Amino acid sequence: MTELSHGEATQSPETPAIQLRGVRVHNLKNIDLDLPLQQLVTVCGVSGSGKTSLAFDTLYAEGQRRYLETLSPAARQFIHQLPKPDADRITRIPPTVALKQNAGRRAATGKTLEPNVGIESGVQNYLRLLFSTLGEVICSNCQIPVKPQSPESVLTFIHSLPEQTRFQICFPLGSVFDRPTDKLLAELIQQGLTRAIIDHQSCKLDEMGNNSSITNNCLIVLDRLSTRKADDQRILESLELAFTESAGTATLLVEQPPASQPKDTPFLVDEQEWYRCDFFSSLTCTRCQESYLKPEPQLFNFYSQMGACPVCRGTGTDPQSGELSCRSCQGSRLNSTARAVRIADLNIDELGAQAIPQINSWLSHLDSTPTATSLVREITNRLQTLEDLGIGYLSLNRGRSTLSSGEQQRIALTAVLSSNLVNTLYILDEPSSGLHPADSQRVISILQQLRDLNNSLVIVEHDPEFIRASDHIIELGPGAGRVGGELVFQGSILEMQDATDSPTSRFLNSTHSNDFGSLSGKQASGSITLTGCTTNNLQNISVTFPLGQLCIVTGISGSGKSSLVEQTLFPSLIRALAEEPISDLGTVYESISGTDQIDEVILLDQSLIGQTPRSIPATYLNLFDEIRSIFAQTADARLRNLTAKDFSFNSKNGGRCPECKGTGFIEIDLQFLADLTMECQSCHGERYQRELLEIKYRKLSIADVLKMTVDEAFPFFRGQASLQKKLKQLKDVGLGYIPLGQPLPSLSGGECQRLKLAAYLTTSSRKRTLFLMNEPSRGLHPLDIQYLLNCFEYLLTAGHSLILIEHNLQLIRIADHIIDLGPAAGEQGGQIVATGTPTEVAQHPDSLTGAALQKLNSGF
Structure with a gap:
């Protein structure tokens, strides 16, 4: 065909x-x-x-x-x-189910909590249900199980006491300051109660006068028995009454200390030693009386007020010290009640800190109910998908910002593909x-x-x-x-x-020669060296980055590329180039040298560059100010006294549609589904009121112009030199196809990165700049890669330097220098496998990147 x-x-x-x-x-x-x-x-x-x-x-x-x-x-x-x-x-x-490239990308703001691998992959929801179903509360103070007690469970405890042990069944009276003594005595006697222990002294209620004092430290005695001739039914009735009258607390005074009771805390009654045991129908520790909430899914959710640490509010960092772990939750992001719930000796935070194979092993040894069995199956399926996708080395607690783009993509895939x-x-x-x-x-x-x-x-x-x-x-x-x-x-x-x-x-069908090329074709103008890098999984490596060339850092996902370039090299250069000393930026390395050979460093990453749908390429590159001025200068606009401000959809006093506030669409929160985006029924996606749309420049309205692609806008604005210069930079970085009015949050990571590059290219020239980029080829068709290479050649010719993280073999094969990390991912990564030219790396026997380059030259 x-x-x-x-x-x-x-x-x-x-x-x-x-x-x-x-x-x-x-x-x-x-x-x-x-x-x-x-x-x-x-x-x-x-x-x-x-x-x-x-x-x-x-x-x-x-x-x-x-x-x-x-x-x-x-x-x-x-x-x-x-x-x-x-x-x-x-x-x-x-x-239909869809996963867009930017679906998992969220703009980081001070008001948002960073999701982790467990949340992004969909595993965390099932773990919350599992801990709600099987979780056992262990008192964080006493390290003993905390369970709700009943008359039957207290009776079991009594049966465990030594023979001929005397005991008394009581209940605490609770607060008495809001009731007069005479009325309180009358109520107790009317219920058939006869004895009390007040301030460690026993007394009969009917012998107490109105002038007697009843304090909060008061126990009402219901029965005095011995295990030698205990009547179970009588005990149960007394315990039932104790729980009822005290709103959930029954107290035993035992003559001999039970094995679970500390022997140094006797309870004196009439100067005789007894041992007090309190039992609660709620989740309250019988030893220290610390109360806990009943486990339910929201308790294990740091996005919820019920589960979040009250000090850091679920961020995991100390509010006073920024990057340091929260002193209250030790970085777990959960409150003490959530951390007290355990299954097989682990709480949900400790479990999430383990690698995925360890979690699978832990799950396989659980003794679970039929309900929990289905949860375990769902969790195991998702964990297996993560392993199948090659990211089993990750922990579920790993924050999203610490992940590489490849790891993020596969985690998002897991959430979609595990739906069965x-x-x-x-x-x-x-x-x-x-x-x-x-x-x-x-x-x-x-x-x-x-x-x-x-x-x-x-x-x-x-x-x-x-x-x-x-x-x-x-x-x-x-x-x-x-x-x-x-x-x-x-x-x-x-x-x-x-x-x-x-x-x-x-x-x-194209064939590649066996000779690898070089983009710059020149020797390095200098170098920057980092020693002793141990950020994340980097294993105390020392790396030399050449300057004045195209240097590409390669390796499989999780091998340490982002840790090296974005989380170690970039912050260390920022610190070294700063005119004033700055605080620790969280990287771990011994030394850096060669920073005097550059004047500045710029990181062009794949993070979102627009927080709202009103952010568009035309506003990001300051194109829109000029476009609005052009429309304001038309004869129709001057006739109606319209200014450039009236053509802004960001201004409340402008001519934007009041229904959608200039976005062109309405977002509906469906709660049970992803948010639904619908075209605004008032302006039909045009963003503007009708009066503004009647103003035309070269037969097009301002809404029509925003729908034009960069390639279409370039000839349209002929004669506008400043506008065309900025549009050309967008074309040069391979973004000629995007509309001027496309919402920035809808751009892919690669498009965001290239837009940042275009913004730099439109400004005045700077000297000796080091550009750091993470997969700039992302989202580009192989035939469009040449646009990117032309920009790189321009920057290198101008005396700048480039360090890229890349997987694209088209770019890797024309690098001047390659730094290949690995050999595997996670703990098995973080080492330098090979360095040198593409030819040298291709010949390295242990380099996966080298193997891929060899396969490329053999025609796949």
Whole structure:
């Protein structure tokens, strides 16, 4: 089969498939296609070709809309009718689950609590249920079990006493200061009670006068017995009365100390030694009388007020000292009551600190109830998925900010893939993201297992291994934006090899010479050396980073790349370059040298750069101020006395839509589902009031301009030199396909990073800058990588230096210097496996990166 034109579909009528006809979402050009069900389908194409429009804005949007239509009328009354994707017909779409590349990424603010691996993977919810079901409260003071007592359990205790032991059954009177003595005595006598112990002296109630004093230190005696001739029924009745009259407390005075009672605390009655044992129907320690809450799921949730440490409020850090562990919870983020609940000698925090294989072993030895057995099965399945994905070395307590992008991606995959659904459509955005080539097969295997459970998978991908492993391939293009959105190819990998008009096919069929290149082609201008690095899993390594070259740090996920570059090198350079001494930044290393050879260091990471949907590329690069000024200078705008401020959707006094406050959509919290985003019914996604939309510049409104891609806006603003300069920088970093008004929180990690790079390139030139970047190629089609290389060449030519964390072999093979970490992940990583040129690393026998480079040159 060869490439197809717009409307052709390859599946026969008998093949079960999702049928899409006349799809016109965003830049999709009225395409028709059939997506085979119960297969692994890859959607590929150059960046901006329409892949997300097809996978998420069409398939997932329609699946979500149809699901909401199945809800009861009572539930639907709070939800507006979701608009249908712009298509003639979509049929046979199954229930749909989606995972976007930025789904697990949250902006870090001072008001939010950082999630951990357990939460992100979905394991923590089941652990909370398990500890609620099987957990036993162990007093943190006395280290003894704390259980609610009953007359029957106290009777069992009495049976354990030595023979001929005398004992008295009592109950504490409680607070007496709110009742007059005469009335209190009358009430007690009327109930048939005759004896009391007040301030360690026994007395008869009917012999006490109105002038007598009854203090809070008072026990009412119900019965005096001996184990030699104990009547169980009589004991039970007395104990029942004691629990009832005291609102949950029964007291035994025992002549001889029981084995569980400390022998140095006798209770004197009429100067005779007795031993007092208190029993509580609530969770109260019988020895120190510390009270505990009944275990329930929210008790083990540091996002909940019930479970969070009251000192650090669930952050785990000392409020007064920043990075130091909280002095109250020792970094566990939970209060003392939650930490007191244990199963098999571990509380939930101690369990979460262990590696996943240890947790699996712990679970396998539990004696559990039928209810708990199902919980253990769910937990084990998710833990096994984490192990299968190659991140079993992680602990569940590990904070999300300490994870590499590859680890984050696979944890998010675990949450989606462990749902055990069947006959479901899974839509995934670049599951290869953040993966070393050596890790790719793990994820591919999991996806194929999911497919074999009669599920359908649609993945948006650029990675050659994932494309080759697909059952069916759909390529959109041939270009980005308005020159994309067409169905370029549909078929198998064997059929793609013969597709002459497929850009992806040209890349897959390309051959590489055995000689590796060098981006800068020059010697290093200097170097920076770190010694004794022990951050996270780094094993006391010393590393030399060349300057003036493209240096790439490689290694499988979890090998220590982010620990070395982002968490050690960057903070140490910040400290060294600071004009004034700054406090400890949390890294662990012995020394750093060579910092006098750079003037500044810039970390371009993948963190979110927009906190609200009103943050867009045009505002981030200060393009929007100029665009608003252009519209304010039009004749229609001057006639209506409109200023640039009126064209701002961030200003309350501007012309933004009052319903959506300038975002163009409304977010609905469904509580039982992910938040639902709907187009604003007032402005229909235009962001502005009608008066502002009537103002046109070159026949387009300001809303029309925000919908334009960077590539489209560049010629549109001809004659605007300042605007075009900034737009060109976006094109140069490979972001020509993104719309000017796309909400920044919707960008992928790689897009965020390249946008930060473009912002730097638009500013005045700086000298001797060291750029640190984490996977800048993320989200780019192989044919778009050249945009990035052009930027790197520009920076290196200007005298700057680049250190990248990368998995992309296209970039690694043209590095000037490689630092390969490993050999494995977690505790088995954190060592330097190989350093040198790509040729030297490829020849190293123990380097997984070297093996991948050799495989690349052999044509995969």
